[in-house]
Amino acid sequence: MKRLILLAVWLGVLAYAAVMIFWGPSGFYAYRQAREFRQTMLDNQEILSQLQAVYLHRLQALRDRPDELAAEARGLGYVIDNEVVLRLETATGQPSKPLLAGSCLVYQPGETVSDKRAKRLGFLVGLGCFLATGILWLASSFMASRFREPKQAKLA
Structure with a gap:
């Protein structure tokens, strides 16, 4: 007995x-979820780094070249005195907007056994x-x- x-x-x-x-x-299932979330964060960080490089290049172009600055100002709706503006719309009728890559990522652990x-x-x-x-x-x-x-x- x-x-x-x-x-x-x-x-x-x-x-x-x-x-x-x-x-x-703290088991294998939770570890796998955390590892997948880590990879998502690293991918997001890579996209943000690329986006930062593009914006830094664009900022340098705006600082160094006055014609780039004038084109950007016209894109925002500014005009020089006595200037006539002809605006062409895109096929959708809406101006294209840049994609925003950096959204806030918050880790939420999945369902585990208590x-x-x-x-x-x-x-x-x-x-x-x-x-x-x-x-x-x-x-x-x-x-x-x-x-x-x-x-x-x-x-x-």
């Missing part, structure tokens, strides 16, 4: 450990193992006692 209890406790602990290792808050649920699962596995092995032990002892050879009385 002592072995049954130890086996049940051992299997319950193994079930708890397995659940926590794979689906717990410690309390993992402990309950471990307890239920241990209890189930204890009950199953107890029933098997009782059945085997019953069957063994039923099929024993009857003792014969000694004749004196």
